[in-house]
Amino acid sequence: MDDHPEPPTRRLFVALAPPDDAKDELARALQPAYAAYPLLRWNRIADWHITLAFLGELPSAAVPVLRSTLPGAAAAHPAPRLALHGGGHFDGRLLWSGVTGDLDGLHELASAVRELIRAHGLDFRDRPLHPHLTLARSRRDDPTSVPLAAAGLTGFAGRSWPAERLHLVGSNTGRGPGPIRYRDLASWPLAPS
Template sequence: MHDHPEPPTRRVFVALAPPDDAKDELARALRPAYAGYPRLRWNRIEDWHVTLAFLGEQPSSVVPPLRAALAGPVASLPALRLSLLGGGHFDERLLWSGIDGDLEGLHRLAAAVREVVTSCGIGFRERPLRPHLTLARARRDDPLSVPRAAAGLSGFVGRPWRAERLHLVASNIGRGPGPIRYRDVASWRLGVGAAAGADEARTEP
């Protein structure tokens, strides 16, 4: 068994993840788009997240203190009832599905996460939260696929689900050529109280 050194930089974000059955429901609704727009750069289903704070490319050294800082205060916030709804796009380049449900609670959670990140001295470009699930990106020579795929999702209404875990996610930037892959660095169950949340955190090897 060989140990892999940590990459010098990693793309880092904090997010919620829909459960598998909610993702499967959306994937079924996307079948016509998968078949009709194969040139889109489709995200892997296992990488579908609702991002609360995107920190961009960071030194690997920021991950341990951020993991420790998130373990307590954020876990005391309640789980959220959410659902996936419809589709849309940003600038005809990025295809997404929308988020419905307890959006007020989602904004509170995002604000708490961003406060923790800032308290760790981690600099990032803080953008207003526009809750969505990124599905695909367009190639430069394919300007029509994303708006058409978004229109095809306009009637999609996903079943409600509970967002019960907060995830700290990092990429494999620095590990050589090939597509970027993401994995959970740690996750915490929401709504269990700060001390219990710190004790209950799952940490990936």
């Protein structure tokens, strides 16, 4: 008997992940913010990613479809060369690091992934792509920490790296106590750049 049955739905997205040394570089730059703003809900460094398509809650039956569909999209697109740069926030509640580099290639990859997913009958809300890496979220009673932490990242400029793999990621739904947790369900190599 399976102790962990497959949930009827999964929160899914398709993403790129910076390499560990690029994450470490940003984590070092964040040390003052970690100390100054301990009440922010900081994402785990292992979970940092750049979302290309947020699919939301889909039936678990969508996972095999995506596993068979996404390898072709990955193989058809060259790995964009990217870098993490600066910081900002959405509505004073969500802290992010920006992404620079081959943004045209990144947008082309995201468009191709989204079109392919829709062509296989999976419906999702298509949000505009604003390449970023989410770092933390504020609590409702803390309206100033995120903008102040973002200001502290203004001068950050990370090294560039090729985004070598396309990832299908699942997360818990974020309901209840505790942070959102992400799990890599599968990944595929992008074409050499």
